[in-house]
Amino acid sequence: MAESPRISYLKVNGAARAATGEVGVAGTKENSRPDVLLFQQGLKKVVGLDYSSGPGIFGPATKAATTKFQRSHGWSGADADGIPGPETCRLLADESGLFKVVDLGAAPGGRMPSPCPGHKxxxxxxxxxxxxxxxxxxxxxxxxxxxxxxxxxxxxxxxxxxxxxxxxxxxxxxxxxxxxxxxxxxxxxxxxxxxxxxxxxxxxxxxxxxxxxxxxxxxxxxxxxxxxxxxxx
Structure with a gap:
């Protein structure tokens, strides 16, 4: 059985933050495109994202779909801001079955959205x-x-x-x-x-x-x- 492809949470998070005008944590948009594309494919499978207008680019549609996914887990406010943290990436990896995440650790701000992930x-x-x-x-x-x-x-x-x-x-x-x-x-x-x-x-x-x-x-x-x-x- 082929091993699942892997994404870097830091690259996806950095691309999302860069798209809002913030300085990302993972370099250029180009080096994050393969990771963002896999993340988009996961969102398509789980919440129906159509990313055909920007494959590999973390644009407004991808951010909105990320927020939708976060809210489906009972998150709100700053925890459902459309910026994928480590727990968002882990849950999407688990639910989509399309990829694994290689660098699950602390969020850039040093916090997690919930002490009991996936539960309200x-x-x-x-x-x-x-x-x-x-x-x-x-x-x-x-x-x-x-x-x-x-x-x-x-x-x-x-x-x-x-x-x-x-x-x-x-x-x-x-x-x-x-x-x-x-x-x-x-x-x-x-x-x-x-x-x-x-x-x-x-x-x-x-x-x-x-x-x-x-x-x-x-x-x-x-x-x-x-x-x-x-x-x-």
């Missing part, structure tokens, strides 16, 4: 409920099947512990000074120093839960329960 927030931060000790929901919940991957949203250091009602927890001590908690995990992923996008755990049902999901919290460094904000990174 189903119970948001701030919902009032007397059954919570804080009186409100202290994180965002992502409903996802047991074993779904959880990733570091930023570079930092990961440690694991048993959080009682939180179950198995991966705490990302991110380089931006925040602590990000991934709770109720089935099992651990990578520990120690991580890049944005590294798998740090897997969705599970440990702790006080009614079904498999990620409970994701954003705290100041070393803060206790209830010292949280709406998750952002």
């Amino acid at each position: 927030v189903t119970h948001p931060f701030g919902v009032r409920n007397a059954r919570y000790a804080a009186g409100y929901h202290t994180g965002d919940d992502y409903a996802a099947p047991t074993g779904a991957k959880l990733v570091a949203v930023r570079p930092g250091t990961v440690e694991f512990f048993n959080g009682g009602a939180y179950g198995k927890v991966a705490r990302l001590r991110a380089d931006n000074g925040r602590d990000y908690w991934c709770c109720h995990m089935e099992r651990n992923g990578k520990a120690g120093r991580v890049k944005a996008g590294d798998v740090i755990g897997y969705v599970g049902t440990t702790g006080n839960v009614t079904g498999p999901h990620l409970h994701f919290e954003d705290r100041p460094r070393n803060a206790g329960y209830g010292h949280v904000r709406k998750p952002q990174w």
Whole structure:
């Protein structure tokens, strides 16, 4: 069986950023054309992009199709801006089956669009409920099947512990000074120093839960329960 062709996420991302007038990260349009063309073919298969007017060129139609693909995964705002980050490329590679990505790592800005790729927030931060000790929901919940991957949203250091009602927890001590908690995990992923996008755990049902999901919290460094904000990174 022939090996799948490979694309450079950095070249596709650089071509997209250059098309908006920003200085790209991967050189000229010419050296990114084969990668962009494969990316366009993936978009054609998954969301119906017609790239016949600009094969290998990351133009407005390709950007719009990328946004459509990102929104199909529940992303919004800056996470669905039509600029392909590593997670967009990985998901399109998986769903189209047309290529593999050779350089999946941290995004240029050092962050990922979601801690639970491909899954939406189903119970948001701030919902009032007397059954919570804080009186409100202290994180965002992502409903996802047991074993779904959880990733570091930023570079930092990961440690694991048993959080009682939180179950198995991966705490990302991110380089931006925040602590990000991934709770109720089935099992651990990578520990120690991580890049944005590294798998740090897997969705599970440990702790006080009614079904498999990620409970994701954003705290100041070393803060206790209830010292949280709406998750952002």
